[in-house]
Amino acid sequence: MLDSIARQSSPADTLAGDLLPEADEQQSEGTSPAPRGHRYQPKKLPTAPININTASMRELMRLPGVGQVMASRIIATRNERPFSRPEDLMRVPGIGKKRLEQLRPYIRID
Template sequence: MAQHVHNKALLTRAFALARQRPRYLLLALLVLLGFLIALFCGTAAARGDRDALIECSSDEAVPLPSAESKASPSPDSSSESAVLIVDVSGAVLNPGVYKLKEGSRVDDAIQAAGGLSEDADTSVLNRASLLSDGMKITVPRQGEAAREGSPAVGDAQVSSDASTAKSLININTASSEELQTLNGVGPSTAEAIIADREENGLFATTEDLMRVSGIGDKKFAKIKDAICV
């Protein structure tokens, strides 16, 4: 700033001298040129310092995490919670432990294990059942009894048990006609069974039926698999 004031005073003096003495006009022009150069250099230097300061500030700035990035859950945690691990064995091409997506069904697990083998018994499979984590799926082979409690055949097993229970004759509630459907039980034996349970109370076990007159070990052996209490 002081340099600008000095240059301006020098320029004023040079022009005053040039008016008094025209031969000093060239000197005045040279002083004017020097003043303009000094003014330009000072302005450029000031602009350069300001740009450098702005650039330095931008380099040191550290962006703060946005609220959206804080709120977004980790992708790993969501993917891990949606994975089911199941054990597939039996009549499949590649038995083993497999990872499947949540909501997968028994058929998806079978396909992950390479599909069914040629000797697989599909008649007892419920391939539409939903999977749960840690489930073991055993696909039976043809001629092999379905393993009781296997998730793959669970529905079929329940249906089989229910139909078997319905086919048995309950000796505590059966009528005379129902009792006569048993092997070796005629009208007189059926009436004796009903009279015994009315007189002595209900049968606690199927073996209690042998307390009825006319039912010995041989006759009981013929009907024991067809009765229940």
């Protein structure tokens, strides 16, 4: 009797078995979390270093690792006190040594 119970699948196994084939079907149909027709377009990096004290939000967003939120933070920080050296960017929440090193080739301060 115990052997027959042990051989029966548990409710969790049954549920997993019912759900897994659907997940496989979705993958085979080519569905993905991203909407169809939308393609990722990489940023066009600045061809010359940009002045972070005068750059617009759009210009700042061309920097690697800088999106709308980070660009807004950079602008808010420079409005409080302009940047006098690249290391001043670390006053911006979310910019540490690693991100500063990514940005350094693309920025200037005049």
